[in-house]
Amino acid sequence: xxxxxxxxxxxxxxxxxxxxxxxxxxxxxxxxxxxxxxxxxxxxxxxxxxxxxxxxxxxxxxxxxxxxxxxxxxxxxxxxxxxxxxxxxxxxxxxxxxxxxxxxxxxxxxxxxxxxxxxxxxxxxxxxxxxxxxxxxxxxxxxxxxxxxxxxxxxxxxxxxxxxxxxxxxxxxxxxxxxxxxxxxxxxxxxxxxxxxxxxxxxxxxxxxxxxxxxxxxxxxxxxxxxxxxxxxxxxxxxxxxxxxxxxxxxxxxxxxxxxxxxxxxx
Amino acid sequence: xxxxxxxxxxxxxxxxxxxxxxxxxxxxxxxxxxxxxxxxxxxxxxxxxxxxxxxxxxxxxxxxxxxxxxxxxxxxxxxxxxxxxxxxxxxxxxxxxxxxxxxxxxxxxxxxxxxxxxxxxxxxxxxxxxxxxxxxxxxxxxxxxxxxxxxxxxxxxxxxxxxxxxxxxxxxxxxxxxxxxxxxxxxxxxxxxxxxxxxxxxxxxxxxxxxxxxxxxxxxxxxxxxxxxxxxxxxxxxxxxxxxxxxxxxxxxxxxxxxxxxxxxxxxxxxxxxxxxxxxxxxx
Numbered sequence: 001x002x003x004x005x006x007x008x009x010x011x012x013x014x015x016x017x018x019x020x021x022x023x024x025x026x027x028x029x030x031x032x033x034x035x036x037x038x039x040x041x042x043x044x045x046x047x048x049x050x051x052x053x054x055x056x057x058x059x060x061x062x063x064x065x066x067x068x069x070x071x072x073x074x075x076x077x078x079x080x081x082x083x084x085x086x087x088x089x090x091x092x093x094x095x096x097x098x099x100x101x102x103x104x105x106x107x108x109x110x111x112x113x114x115x116x117x118x119x120x121x122x123x124x125x126x127x128x129x130x131x132x133x134x135x136x137x138x139x140x141x142x143x144x145x146x147x148x149x150x151x152x153x154x155x156x157x158x159x160x161x162x163x164x165x166x167x168x169x170x171x172x173x174x175x176x177x178x179x180x181x182x183x184x185x186x187x188x189x190x191x192x193x194x195x196x197x198x199x200x201x202x203x204x205x206x207x208x209x210x211x212x213x214x215x216x217x218x219x220x221x222x223x224x225x226x227x228x229x230x231x232x233x234x235x236x237x238x239x240x241x242x243x244x245x246x247x248x249x250x251x252x253x254x255x256x257x258x259x260x261x262x263x264x265x266x267x
Numbered sequence: 268x269x270x271x272x273x274x275x276x277x278x279x280x281x282x283x284x285x286x287x288x289x290x291x292x293x294x295x296x297x298x299x300x301x302x303x304x305x306x307x308x309x310x311x312x313x314x315x316x317x318x319x320x321x322x323x324x325x326x327x328x329x330x331x332x333x334x335x336x337x338x339x340x341x342x343x344x345x346x347x348x349x350x351x352x353x354x355x356x357x358x359x360x361x362x363x364x365x366x367x368x369x370x371x372x373x374x375x376x377x378x379x380x381x382x383x384x385x386x387x388x389x390x391x392x393x394x395x396x397x398x399x400x401x402x403x404x405x406x407x408x409x410x411x412x413x414x415x416x417x418x419x420x421x422x423x424x425x426x427x428x429x430x431x432x433x434x435x436x437x438x439x440x441x442x443x444x445x446x447x448x449x450x451x452x453x454x455x456x457x458x459x460x461x462x463x464x465x466x467x468x469x470x471x472x473x474x475x476x477x478x479x480x481x482x483x484x485x486x487x488x489x490x491x492x493x494x495x496x497x498x499x500x501x502x503x504x505x506x507x508x509x510x511x512x513x514x515x516x517x518x519x520x521x522x523x524x525x526x527x528x529x530x531x532x533x534x535x536x537x538x539x540x541x542x543x544x545x546x547x548x549x550x551x
Contacts, residue, residue, distance in 0.1 A: 025386025042399030095276025112486015123294035142290035
């Protein structure tokens with residue numbers, strides 16, 4: 001559709017404004033993390049990186065890091081597996097309850113996470129399970145596995161069933177078809193689902209809040225410190241958490257490009 | 268082949284259904300059971316009384332519910348208006364730039380919502396990024412902008428923007444350019460184009476985006492705590508208090524059940540009218 005030049009310009013400006021709006025609070029956190037003063041006020045008078053030193057030296061922060069990392073890695077691995085099969089049921093196979101299944105998968109996404117976290121807390125208690133990081137993995141999965149399913153399903157829609165049928169006609173077993181055809185074709189979707197799952201779990205707060213028990217994740221600790229007992233480490237740890245996500249995204253992009261480059265050379 | 272389709276489809280659906288059965292359905296069932304128990308008991312082995320629901324009405328807990336629902340409605344309407352032009356541009360005007368916007372918006376989602384909300388409180392507080400610089404550079408000091416109802420709505424709009432933007436863009440991408448072209452050729456005004464072509468054809472995306480933002484905003488907790496300073500007590504806050512400090516599980520469960528029923532009705536009604544294959548499948 002031919003939008004006029006000035007309309008286009010206005011739309012570009014608007015888009016830039018929305019993105020700036022999304023990132024402005026992070027700018028504040030970034031500045032706060034390098035302020036020297038113990039009690040933060042803007043404009044910042046003296047800058048210092050000493051809080052980063054204390055954050056890296058802090059055992060609490062390292063413990064939080066390990067717990068968050070462990071939860072996110074397991075959530076990513078399970079989401080990729082469960083999501084792979086879920087996506088096939090969602091998009092590939094034409095089975096009787098498919099449309100119902102598609103809607104059931106969406107329900108946890110259309111559900112307030114804080115309420116879900118509290119419901120899980122009561123459920124674990126009824127089961128006699130004492131909450132720790134493992135129950136948080138379950139909580140994260142309820143929300144993240146459906147998202148992973150959707151991401152892989154997008155890929156699975158473009159899947160040509162004739163490929164599997166051809167392999168089957170040539171005598172390949174179900175397992176061979178899965179390994180040689182289905183998994184490689186859906187691989188880009190599976191990898192992005194894993195990346196999403198890791199990052200969403202890493203940054204999740206409302207589910208972790210009620211389901212980690214005595215353990216604590218980075219976002220949870222930040223929340224606790226903001227609500228009561230603010231320390232100058234809060235913005236610093238916040239920045240480090242964001243930096244962790246960025247690092248992972250960067251690595252993922254780099255690996256993706258190297259992979260693409262290598263496969264285009266060999267083709 | 269049809270029989271194989273049935274069998275594989277069913278088998279592949281099992282893993283995630285197990286996860287959701289154990290982590291979603293079962294907890295909700297337990298909450299529903301607890302809501303019928305007498306107040307302040309911790310076991311399900313009591314005779315159901317429903318007194319928690321009476322407390323809910325008598326002690327005006329419904330006010331929190333109304334605040335939450337009201338703020339969610341306002342946030343959803345604002346998000347629809349804010350996101351429509353951008354979603355439209357992403358679907359129909361921007362080309363490669365749309366991908367850049369998508370990546371930037373998705374990346375913001377990976378930052379924990381409480382870090383971003385904490386960032387807003389640093390930005391808006393007295394002596395924060397805005398007030399501090401305004402005072403130092405222009406000599407205009409003002410009171411901090413935090414701790415009131417509008418700022419909670421602002422927080423909701425901020426946090427849930429991507430949840431409106433993407434479904435909306437997806438819905439607008441489903442409008443065939445031919446339909447708009449034909450309408451323009453037949454002399455439709457811009458307004459007619461919007462009302463008779465764009466809005467009806469993008470309806471699935473509008474429905475999904477509005478449902479998603481409304482539901483998530485109605486159950487939101489962090490915005491009122493971090494930005495609103497509990498200027499009003501939202502429903503999720505009441506539920507948390509009942510489950511934790513006051514140790515009144517049946518009351519917390521009753522409050523949850525009311526919220527879940529409202530959300531459940533809306534989502535079932537909305538999703539039943541949307542063809543997911545066409546929304547998600549087109550995204551390639």
